Amino acid sequence: MKNKKIYFDYAATTPLDKDVLKKMLPYLKEKYGNPSSIHKFGREASAAIDNARIQVAKFLGCKEAEIIFTGSASESDNLAIRGLIKSLRRAKGAGEKIHIITSQIEHKAVLETCNDLEKEGIKVTYLPVGPDGIINIDDLESEITPETDLITIMYANNEIGAIQPIKKIGQIIKKLNQNKEHRIYFHIDAVQAANWLDLNVNELGVDLLTLSGHKIYGPKGVGVLFARENVKISPIITGGAHEFNLRAGTENVAGIVGMGETITKIKNQKSKVKSIEKLRDKLIKGVLTKVKGSKLNGPIKDEDKLPNIANFSFEGCEGEALVMYLDQAGIAVSTGSACTSQALTPSHVLIAMGLSDLEAHSSLRVSLGRYTTLAEVNYFLKVLPKTVERLRKISGR
Ligand code: PLP
DSSP, X not given: OTTOOEEOBTTTOOOOOHHHHHHHGGGTTXXXXXXXXXXXXXXXXXXXXXXXXXXXXXXXXXXXXXXEEESOHHHHHHHHHHHHHHHHHHHHOTTOOOEEEEETTOOHHHHHHHXXXXXXXXXXXXXXXXXXXXXXXXXXXXXXXXXXXXXXXXXXXXXXXXXXXXXXXXXXXXXXXXXXSSOOXXXXXXXXXXXXXXXXXXXXXXXXXXXXXXXXXXXXXXXXXXXXXXXXXXXSSOSSOHHHHTSOSOOOHHHHHHHHHHHHTHHHHHTTHHHHHHHHHHHHHHHHHHSTTEEEESOOSGGGBOTTEEEEEETTOOHHHHHHHHHHTTEEOBSSOTTTXXXXXXXXXXXXXXXXXXXXXTEEEEEOOTTOOHHHHHHHHHHXXXXXXXXXXXXXX
């Protein structure tokens, strides 16, 4: 029991793929040149970045020149939103209104960026979601005005796995943009979707798309922003001509190499969707039958959710305490977003779905991945009911 080490937090981060690490290592050791240098060392590093750009562009079905490497998905979200707004402001001139539509359940990298822009006078509409965590297309259409410049919606949610109707939104925007001088831009945060859903940018009809290396078995500290050729964004980090003048700073060569390599492996993983779904369903069924007062949060239908995330609420249990007790039993889970789980405010995602503060505080996210086994799920199902009981006794419920 003591030596158990079960990782059920793949939505927070994924282990680095061994083959990916192998490809990265030379760029941390002997191939250490600065890609901006014109000598052999530099050219070697710069060629590695070019190769990674080809790999990512192939995955997204876009041009290499449309791929910008950043330091994280949070940075990519910021560059997409702030970069576009900055460029629009300059083009439109002061006094012209700017309107963004997003949802209430976005990752904080989008949500807080929008909050921040609101303070600068930009109008932001935060779309509500249903109890399943999915936005209503009619709500979206009714909020679009002639002033709407940007729609930014996440493809799949990191806490509940809910998938948003991105293709449909893409089609609506495309139609609205026809015969119009004014253009609506479409950004999606595809960080959690990348392992499971097709991300061909033309089929989705998106202008800007965000990815993160460490959620797809690549390294931490590297992100991608796809920015369509004819979409003008301004840099938010200045100081060099790197990344087509859109992101200054010497490139994280090894990280970028890792990003390119890991992305080529995603296709193989897609064949594993069914087996992950099976493990997840066994886990969900087990939890709901073995733990009284437990409830599944998020979409019900398979087509509306990612195959690897399950979010529960346990009556009379503090989510944070549950995480700590399970950790003692060797099981790593979380209460929601890794970035906000240290805060004591209840999850904004669960609250937007209509859960009470109490229900949101009693939530637990279990996220599975490439290396999850049936034995791990069974062990979890053995430990969880006892842990919940123990906690309920302590809190006198
Ligand atoms: N967007 C989503 C949906 C996420 O789940 C995360 C990470 O939790 C991020 C953005 C931020 O990613 P990064 O850690 O690369 O900044």
